[in-house]
Amino acid sequence: MSYEWEFTTGGRPEDLRGKKCHRGPMIDVEVRMSQPFVTLRFLERERVKLLEALVDITLWAVRTRDDVLRVLNGDMGAIFARLLPQKKYLQALICEKRRAIDIDRDVSWLDRSFLTGVERLLQFGIQKQHIALMRSALQSESPIQRVAGRCAVILIAAYIELDAGT
Numbered sequence: 001m002s003y004e005w006e007f008t009t010g011g012r013p014e015d016l017r018g019k020k021c022h023r024g025p026m027i028d029v030e031v032r033m034s035q036p037f038v039t040l041r042f043l044e045r046e047r048v049k050l051l052e053a054l055v056d057i058t059l060w061a062v063r064t065r066d067d068v069l070r071v072l073n074g075d076m077g078a079i080f081a082r083l084l085p086q087k088k089y090l091q092a093l094i095c096e097k098r099r100a101i102d103i104d105r106d107v108s109w110l111d112r113s114f115l116t117g118v119e120r121l122l123q124f125g126i127q128k129q130h131i132a133l134m135r136s137a138l139q140s141e142s143p144i145q146r147v148a149g150r151c152a153v154i155l156i157a158a159y160i161e162l163d164a165g166t
């Protein structure tokens with residue numbers, strides 16, 4: 001007796017018609033993440049380059065949601081208790097999502113500035129254990145963890161900007 005299985009692996013879906021790819025709306029922290037950082041200017045270049053690298057589309061709603069989801073759906077999610085009540089609402093299909101290994105390659109030149117930036121977050125009242133978790137992710141052997149760590153730094157910076165009213 002033999003079986004024949006039909007399946008495909010990897011790559012983007014051939015036809016996105018009929019799928020509900022995320023296009024918005026954005027929550028308040030996503031809106032703030034889509035705007036230049038004022039209070040944390042030292043992370044502005046990192047914000048722009050990371051959000052550009054995450055997805056193959058220029059829509060801010062998709063870029064920022066992918067950042068949020070990479071944080072919430074990984075080890076870093078515990079840092080962001082504010083988002084947990086909205087987690088079910090935030091789950092969305094990101095059709096233009098890029099692989100972590102490709103994102104990591106594209107933004108690895110910013111590693112030192114992400115590490116410096118995460119240390120500077122202590123000045124803004126971020127707990128030491130959260131800094132340690134982000135630092136650990138940024139220095140991980142896994143590209144998935146490194147990308148999630150970078151996303152967490154930008155997400156926490158967006159919250160600081162939001163809370164500062166800038």
